[in-house]
Amino acid sequence: MGNSESTLMSEINRPLEQADPEIAEAIRLDVERQNHKILLIASENYVSKAVMEATGSVLTNKYAEGYPLKRYYGGCENADTVETIAIERAKELFGAEHANVQPHAGSQANMAAYFAFLKPGDRILAMELAHGGHLTHGSPVNFSGTLYQSCAYGVDPETELLDYDKIQQLAEECRPKAIMTGATVYPRYIDFARFRKIADSVGAVLLADIAHTAGLVAAGEHPSPVPYCDAVTFTTHKTLRGPRSGIVLCKAEHAKAIDRAVFPGLQGGPLVHVIAAKAVCLKEAMQPSFKDYQRQVKLNARALAEELANRGIRLVSGGTDTHLMLVDLTPLGITGKAAQEALDEVGIVANKNMIPFDTQKPMVTSGIRIGVPCVTTRGMKEPEMAKIADLIMRCVTNLGDSAAEVAVRESVAREARALADAFPVYPV
Numbered sequence: 001m002g003n004s005e006s007t008l009m010s011e012i013n014r015p016l017e018q019a020d021p022e023i024a025e026a027i028r029l030d031v032e033r034q035n036h037k038i039l040l041i042a043s044e045n046y047v048s049k050a051v052m053e054a055t056g057s058v059l060t061n062k063y064a065e066g067y068p069l070k071r072y073y074g075g076c077e078n079a080d081t082v083e084t085i086a087i088e089r090a091k092e093l094f095g096a097e098h099a100n101v102q103p104h105a106g107s108q109a110n111m112a113a114y115f116a117f118l119k120p121g122d123r124i125l126a127m128e129l130a131h132g133g134h135l136t137h138g139s140p141v142n143f144s145g146t147l148y149q150s151c152a153y154g155v156d157p158e159t160e161l162l163d164y165d166k167i168q169q170l171a172e173e174c175r176p177k178a179i180m181t182g183a184t185v186y187p188r189y190i191d192f193a194r195f196r197k198i199a200d201s202v203g204a205v206l207l208a209d210i211a212h213t214a215g216l217v218a219a220g221e222h223p224s225p226v227p228y229c230d231a232v233t234f235t236t237h238k239t240l241r242g243p244r245s246g247i248v249l250c251k252a253e254h255a256k257a258i259d260r261a262v263f264p265g266l267q268g269g270p271l272v273h274v275i276a277a278k279a280v281c282l283k284e285a286m287q288p289s290f291k292d293y294q295r296q297v298k299l300n301a302r303a304l305a306e307e308l309a310n311r312g313i314r315l316v317s318g319g320t321d322t323h324l325m326l327v328d329l330t331p332l333g334i335t336g337k338a339a340q341e342a343l344d345e346v347g348i349v350a351n352k353n354m355i356p357f358d359t360q361k362p363m364v365t366s367g368i369r370i371g372v373p374c375v376t377t378r379g380m381k382e383p384e385m386a387k388i389a390d391l392i393m394r395c396v397t398n399l400g401d402s403a404a405e406v407a408v409r410e411s412v413a414r415e416a417r418a419l420a421d422a423f424p425v426y427p428v
């Protein structure tokens with residue numbers, strides 16, 4: 001072996017700390033951040049070491065355009081094994097007739113569903129972004145609002161719940177080719193059976209995007225859209241606690257259209273390493289402990305919502321059925337932006353969020369969205385939710401610069417750190 005070749009081989013096998021200390025350091029700092037802070041971002045979670053190992057595996061090197069046993073490249077035998085297992089697990093876990101596990105993310109899964117069923121210019125009825133919908137549900141700044149015509153439903157101003165009679169009426173007015181259900185910020189159950197009736201009454205395809213609730217649905221802790229929908233899309237990295245990615249489920253009759261939409265329609269080679277990690281997370285989601293986890297997620301969300309309400313906080317729709325809640329800060333006279341920044345400083349991470357009929361701008365907002373998947377993965381239960389409610393309230397009601405208020409925030413920061421450290425996540 002020549003000198004340059006052996007140098008190359010030793011370079012390939014160098015650990016990250018040696019190969020790229022700057023990036024290694026940023027990762028190390030984020031392990032610390034994730035360990036020592038209370039993470040309440042509803043769309044995040046902590047994945048297992050097994051999921052990370054698969055994501056970090058040599059399968060990242062493999063090109064596998066096509067589908068198992070129908071590839072455009074040689075050497076795909078292990079990729080076939082991985083993808084076939086992932087497909088079978090997805091079908092079994094969700095009771096679906098067909099699964100495509102190749103979408104790179106939730107947005108790509110939605111794009112595939114639209115591409116399979118719609119032509120440019122067709123109309124989609126979906127939830128308004130400002131009321132909790134997703135960018136890919138027809139927002140004008142997104143491909144979905146550019147390629148397709150969108151009409152939107154929101155929540156009722158009084159109850160802040162979906163008003164199905166109103167949605168029926170809107171469907172009759174706008175005659176959509178597809179109805180998209182599901183949301184990014186909706187704390188209540190969605191009635192997919194009712195949506196099916198609405199879709200049937202206007203001859204529309206019914207799609208559900210359960211990016212947020214996929215883990216709850218898998219565990220039987222949220223009604224499943226699978227029996228009612230032509231296709232169901234989701235991310236695997238939110239409540240499902242897998243790698244950053246997406247999946248599309250559909251009825252057998254749509255299998256070809258969905259598969260063709262993903263590849264060659266929208267993507268090139270699949271991320272085989274991420275498909276491996278999806279298979280791992282789907283296996284984890286089949287274990288009894290995952291059911292226990294999702295049950296506790298709901299108990300924790302309800303407990304945190306009640307504890308916040310007991311302290312005078314107004315929650316949009318009055319509470320939650322899921323893993324998340326939306327706090328209306330208007331009665332406290334503060335913005336989502338101010339609350340998010342103050343909470344981050346005391347080691348509590350949440351995101352500012354528009355509330356329905358918000359009068360503030362999207363970068364300011366009147367709300368914060370709070371989710372419990374991360375803290376529940378750490379093992380926290382109802383007593384810790386009471387503590388978190390207490391910390392949040394003490395922080396957001398003491399935003400000023402007076403010595404007394406700064407002292408309150410300093411003690412909140414100490415207590416938040418102690419709470420996090422009592423529930424360790426990743427070893428260092």
Ligand SMILES: *Cc1c(COP(=O)(O)O)cnc(C)c1O
Binds near residue numbers: 107184210212
């Ligand atoms: C998070 C989310 C997505 C998008 O997922 P990405 O993986 O970020 O592309 C799509 N739809 C809904 C409802 C979501 O909450």
